[in-house]
Amino acid sequence: MAILDSINPTLTAGWHRPDVRDLARDTGWRLKDYEARGGYQALKKLFAEKMTPEQVIAEVKTSVLRGRGGAGFPTGLKWSFMPKNAAGEKYIVCNTDEGEPGTFKDRDIMRLDPHAVIEGMIIAGYAMGAQRGYNYIHGEIFELYQRFEEALEEARAAGYLGRNILGSGFDFELFAHHGWGAYICGEETALLESIEGKKGQPRYKPPFPANVGLYGCPTTINNTESLASIPYIIRHGGQAFLDLGKPNNGGTKLFSVSGHVNKPGNYEVPLGTPFAKLLEMAGGMRGGRKLKAVIPGGSSAPVLPADIIMDCTLDYDSIAKAGSMLGSGAVIVMDETVCMVKALERLSWFYYEESCGQCTPCREGTGWLYKMIHRIEHGQGRAEDLDLLDDVAKNIMGRTICALGDAAALPVISFVKHFRDEFAYHIEHKRCLVPPEVQRAGSTFHTRLMAGATC
Amino acid sequence: MLSEATLQKIDREIAKYPAEQKQSAVMAALRLAQQEKGWLAPETIAFVARYLGMAEMAVYEVATFYNMYDLAPVGKYKITVCTNLPCALSGGVHAADYLKQKLGIDFNETTPDGKFTLKEGECMGACGDAPVMLVNNVHMRCFMTPEEIDRLLAECE
Ligand SMILES: Cc1cc2nc3c(=O)[nH]c(=O)nc-3n(C[C@H](O)[C@H](O)[C@H](O)COP(=O)(O)O)c2cc1C
Numbered sequence: 001m002a003i004l005d006s007i008n009p010t011l012t013a014g015w016h017r018p019d020v021r022d023l024a025r026d027t028g029w030r031l032k033d034y035e036a037r038g039g040y041q042a043l044k045k046l047f048a049e050k051m052t053p054e055q056v057i058a059e060v061k062t063s064v065l066r067g068r069g070g071a072g073f074p075t076g077l078k079w080s081f082m083p084k085n086a087a088g089e090k091y092i093v094c095n096t097d098e099g100e101p102g103t104f105k106d107r108d109i110m111r112l113d114p115h116a117v118i119e120g121m122i123i124a125g126y127a128m129g130a131q132r133g134y135n136y137i138h139g140e141i142f143e144l145y146q147r148f149e150e151a152l153e154e155a156r157a158a159g160y161l162g163r164n165i166l167g168s169g170f171d172f173e174l175f176a177h178h179g180w181g182a183y184i185c186g187e188e189t190a191l192l193e194s195i196e197g198k199k200g201q202p203r204y205k206p207p208f209p210a211n212v213g214l215y216g217c218p219t220t221i222n223n224t225e226s227l228a229s230i231p232y233i234i235r236h237g238g239q240a241f242l243d244l245g246k247p248n249n250g251g252t253k254l255f256s257v258s259g260h261v262n263k264p265g266n267y268e269v270p271l272g273t274p275f276a277k278l279l280e281m282a283g284g285m286r287g288g289r290k291l292k293a294v295i296p297g298g299s300s301a302p303v304l305p306a307d308i309i310m311d312c313t314l315d316y317d318s319i320a321k322a323g324s325m326l327g328s329g330a331v332i333v334m335d336e337t338v339c340m341v342k343a344l345e346r347l348s349w350f351y352y353e354e355s356c357g358q359c360t361p362c363r364e365g366t367g368w369l370y371k372m373i374h375r376i377e378h379g380q381g382r383a384e385d386l387d388l389l390d391d392v393a394k395n396i397m398g399r400t401i402c403a404l405g406d407a408a409a410l411p412v413i414s415f416v417k418h419f420r421d422e423f424a425y426h427i428e429h430k431r432c433l434v435p436p437e438v439q440r441a442g443s444t445f446h447t448r449l450m451a452g453a454t455c
Numbered sequence: 456m457l458s459e460a461t462l463q464k465i466d467r468e469i470a471k472y473p474a475e476q477k478q479s480a481v482m483a484a485l486r487l488a489q490q491e492k493g494w495l496a497p498e499t500i501a502f503v504a505r506y507l508g509m510a511e512m513a514v515y516e517v518a519t520f521y522n523m524y525d526l527a528p529v530g531k532y533k534i535t536v537c538t539n540l541p542c543a544l545s546g547g548v549h550a551a552d553y554l555k556q557k558l559g560i561d562f563n564e565t566t567p568d569g570k571f572t573l574k575e576g577e578c579m580g581a582c583g584d585a586p587v588m589l590v591n592n593v594h595m596r597c598f599m600t601p602e603e604i605d606r607l608l609a610e611c612e
């Protein structure tokens with residue numbers, strides 16, 4: 001069984017995790033196991049059939065694979081932006097800096113299927129004429145950075161990396177780079193700065209990385225899951241991948257379900273799957289309690305109240321129509337024991353802490369937002385605070401170098417919009433609507449092992 | 456200043472980048488230096504700067520920007536607990552409270568015997584396995600219920 005549960009597994013097919021705690025006991029991530037389940041067949045097919053780079057990009061376009069890192073930008077289109085005949089080096093960069101609260105899918109890919117990322121990156125390099133790649137790995141999963149280095153050694157020894165790969169005449173080198181605790185490095189240009197050995201502060205765009213990227217050279221940055229989806233697309237065709245999902249939303253996707261469900265974990269389902277189905281796969285609501293709200297795409301996505309999310313399907317279009325974002329596919333589930341002011345307070349602290357400080361609206365605005373939410377939560381809110389929160393948040397949006405500003409503002413705007421009464425209650429009564437002991441009991445220790453899951 | 460073994464590891468990092476881009480190895484070099492010395496003293500940062508041919512200030516900027524570099528001594532075991540929202544919904548805050556009470560210290564404090572330092576962390580990308588902790592930046596521990604926390608503390612010599 002792949003991870004916990006899945007429908008039409010493509011990414012997670014054949015994954016093995018015998019012991020959820022002990023990395024050392026993972027089986028199936030090594031080269032021989034990956035090859036046994038069809039690994040590196042896409043690369044071999046590409047060379048055997050002498051596919052041209054243009055054909056590879058065309059397949060990826062057909063698949064309508066949309067970037068799994070958060071923005072949902074079509075991967076094939078992004079690849080076509082790379083200059084074709086530029087002299088000098090080009091780079092492929094994989095973004096494994098997974099730090100968006102709620103998101104933990106790339107960690108499982110790196111843990112159980114690192115060669116899928118490697119194969120995807122080699123194919124990406126071939127398609128875009130790049131001969132070097134880097135995988136930027138979240139510092140907090142250092143053990144998986146080490147595993148990735150081992151996987152790279154295996155791939156080099158087997159001739160999948162290096163000069164003249166499988167006799168094709170194509171050269172590609174790939175290396176791992178680790179972060180060391182900075183959420184902002186998940187932003188693609190901050191990530192490039194970080195690889196260059198600097199503070200991870202985002203760059204102005206344009207120029208876009210496709211023109212001026214790593215070391216000033218044309219660069220394409222993709223999320224780990226996007227790249228790990230590439231081998232399937234090349235092996236089975238873009239149309240087969242598209243058919244797994246629904247029009248304009250190709251493929252299956254990993255959803256990281258956290259919060260008040262019985263079995264938090266990763267679930268692979270086709271895009272377009274009803275939210276209710278995912279909730280059921282994750283064991284339903286913990287303790288049979290009532291669903292209050294869901295953040296459907298990582299902490300930066302607007303929150304949706306229960307009645308809205310229960311009518312959504314999990315795809316970019318449906319969630320966008322409901323007023324939020326599918327983002328990274330991180331589904332944070334909150335039940336009726338949650339105080340929405342307190343939940344927002346914790347998220348706002350995060351953005352305030354992680355702002356890189358370059359832009360005044362973000363640096364100052366995230367601090368103001370946190371201070372206001374903190375005072376509301378602690379019984380010192382003022383009647384005018386709710387409008388002020390909205391005003392400050394909207395004044396950050398669109399006025400910053402990178403999207404962290406929007407990411408900090410959107411939760412605030414949506415929490416206040418959908419749960420205004422609860423915020424107003426705090427201001428008026430100087431306490432939470434949900435009694436503190438109920439909150440604390442509702443969020444006590446819970447793991448999927450306690451709910452009887454085996455992995 | 457740094458051991459031969461550490462320098463060899465730094466050299467391996469340098470080799471990952473184009474010849475004129477030695478500076479790209481600074482994050483790994485600081486991490487390796489911290490692993491050897493326990494924390495990054497000003498003279499360690501200066502040494503890394505010389506070794507990579509960088510301005511000291513540029514290395515200092517990197518060391519202060521990223522949260523997992525320690526610019527002051529920490530306990531033998533630095534335990535970082537994630538308390539961000541997804542973890543907090545499944546016991547992240549309870550786990551931090553349990554540790555505080557067991558060790559008799561708050562966040563950003565070190566036990567008097569110098570054995571444990573406690574830190575509050577942000578999302579480690581493992582929220583489905585909450586509560587989650589990092590030991591000395593490099594070792595992740597998941598599903599940290601009180602029994603598991605007791606086991607972890609007992610393992611720390
Ligand atoms: C503050 C911030 C944090 C981000 N963090 C991540 C991340 O951890 N992983 C990721 O793949 N993309 C992250 N992104 C999105 C990247 O900038 C980029 O869009 C993505 O890596 C592109 O890959 P894709 O097209 O395959 O999704 C982040 C963006 C912002 C603004």
Ligand code: SF4
Pocket residue numbers: 184201202354355356357358359360362363400401402403404405
């Ligand atoms: S929006 Fe915030 S995080 Fe992004 S560049 Fe500006 S200050 Fe830095």
Ligand code: FES
Pocket residue numbers: 101102103537538539540541542543547577578579580581582585587
């Ligand atoms: S919120 Fe704790 S690991 Fe993500």
